[in-house]
Amino acid sequence: MEKNREFDLSVSTYGVARQNNYDVVILPWGATEPHNLHLPYLTDCILSHDIAVEAAVKAFRQFGIRAMVMPPVQMGSQNPGQRDLSFCVHYRYETQRAILSDLVANLHHQGMRKMLIINGHGGNNFKNMIRDLTVEYPDFMIATGEWFKMADPHKFFDQPGDHADEVETSVMMYYHPELVNLDEAGPGKGKGFKLEALKNHSVWMPRNWGKISPHDTGVGDPSRSTAEKGKRFAEAVTDQYARFLNDFAKVRDEDELYE
Numbered sequence: 001m002e003k004n005r006e007f008d009l010s011v012s013t014y015g016v017a018r019q020n021n022y023d024v025v026i027l028p029w030g031a032t033e034p035h036n037l038h039l040p041y042l043t044d045c046i047l048s049h050d051i052a053v054e055a056a057v058k059a060f061r062q063f064g065i066r067a068m069v070m071p072p073v074q075m076g077s078q079n080p081g082q083r084d085l086s087f088c089v090h091y092r093y094e095t096q097r098a099i100l101s102d103l104v105a106n107l108h109h110q111g112m113r114k115m116l117i118i119n120g121h122g123g124n125n126f127k128n129m130i131r132d133l134t135v136e137y138p139d140f141m142i143a144t145g146e147w148f149k150m151a152d153p154h155k156f157f158d159q160p161g162d163h164a165d166e167v168e169t170s171v172m173m174y175y176h177p178e179l180v181n182l183d184e185a186g187p188g189k190g191k192g193f194k195l196e197a198l199k200n201h202s203v204w205m206p207r208n209w210g211k212i213s214p215h216d217t218g219v220g221d222p223s224r225s226t227a228e229k230g231k232r233f234a235e236a237v238t239d240q241y242a243r244f245l246n247d248f249a250k251v252r253d254e255d256e257l258y259e
Helices: 043-063 093-109 127-136 166-175 227-249
Strands: 024-029 067-069 114-119 141-146
Touching: 024 043, 024 093, 024 227, 043 067, 043 114, 043 166, 043 227, 093 114, 093 127, 114 227, 127 141, 141 227, 166 227
Parallel strands: 024 067, 024 114, 114 141
Antiparallel strands: none
16 A cells, blocks of 8 residues: 555654644554454454545545544454453453543644544444543544445445455455465354344344354455455445545534534
């Protein structure tokens, strides 16, 4: 992936960043966890970061909106059973909230007023943190969403799954083919809940990962993954994010958010 020092703080310098005024800060947030047997532990961080950078570049080229992508946060919330897996780390709500609070405090002090969190890990949930932060910083707007929900995966993939599946694997093959060892992948035969209310998501409880995917940690078959599928999906997702960044950046006060 091309290095974009103007939009990616992971490779930027103060000499570059201080020359520009930024409309939005993008915060990629992932986790540290196994992804079947063929993807890296930091898959959620890598993908949310690369999606964010591509979206930032598009927002500038298409709309003149300038966004800076922060380095990805790897502190993710894990399900029961995942802590049993080697080097899978669960970070508490309080830890995640402290990280986000410190980031917002610093960025607010520096004059930023808008943040978009691009979440790459389904176990993370920022809604209550954001509600709390709007009390402390009523003039700081924070939006959040999961990148893999910005476009309908069923329009791009044969068998979208849940974790280390055809979606994540294909997008990783597009951005970083050198990090994918598809011949090492397990089948990703994850189990679902039996209870109807849990199956249809009208009731929620955490899944025990040792019960639903005891062999390779995957939920979803990655075998049909291709870089071309990943490219088409990533382009659709980043197109949506670029449009949102344009709309979000143009909001001058909270009243303009509502019809």
